[in-house]
Amino acid sequence: MSRLGREFFARDTLTVARELLGQRLVRVIEGQRLSGRIVETEAYIGEEDAACHASVGRTPRTKVMYGPPGQAYVYFIYGMHHCLNVVTEREGFPAAVLIRAIEPEEGLEVMRANRPGRPNVELTNGPAKLCQALRIDRRLNGVDLCTSDELFLEGAETVSEAHIVATPRVGVRGDEAALNAPWRFYMPSRPEEPGQGAFCAPLRGG
């Protein structure tokens, strides 16, 4: 299985956000692989994007987004949740892709243990949920996904444009441009086997 390298992330953020759909997010804990296919992403692009954390400029919190592509930007929000982003574009330009949902593949039992009492479909169908299921927190902020042994991405599947839906981003504030930009991407579920297929859409939206 081939790991996604620097050149994958060093591109236009919207391209990376679309092409991350279908790829495999891998978390290794004590030698065990937890993984899943990415099924929903959002792009956050530059200081001019009012919804992007970097719209306030370079701060201790946002500095990772200004760094080289391929790093993990993990932030803490609402006093209890973590979200995982992948830094994109050239070093010095702040941009990233938020991983909003994955469909579990390996390590399902561990994910269940990390989110006790939740049905399978709710293990990783949200940005904070997948971080809880995969035990991702700020200790992984700034980790290089191109070289890390505990968090990385594997090339798995190419999803054609025809199978991708774009909508405005979830829960963002800001100006009209930020509210209207169709920078959320996901794969619609297959009607013949909702929630059962190799891929499924997020429950919300769409």
Added chain:
DNA sequence: TATACGATCACCT
């Protein structure tokens, strides 16, 4: 030093 609020989730009705 103090304050307001957020790229969410879970639980309630």
Added chain:
DNA sequence: GGTGATCGTATAC
């Protein structure tokens, strides 16, 4: 569909 949890950030004083 409404709301409380809970604390790191940014910003204002």
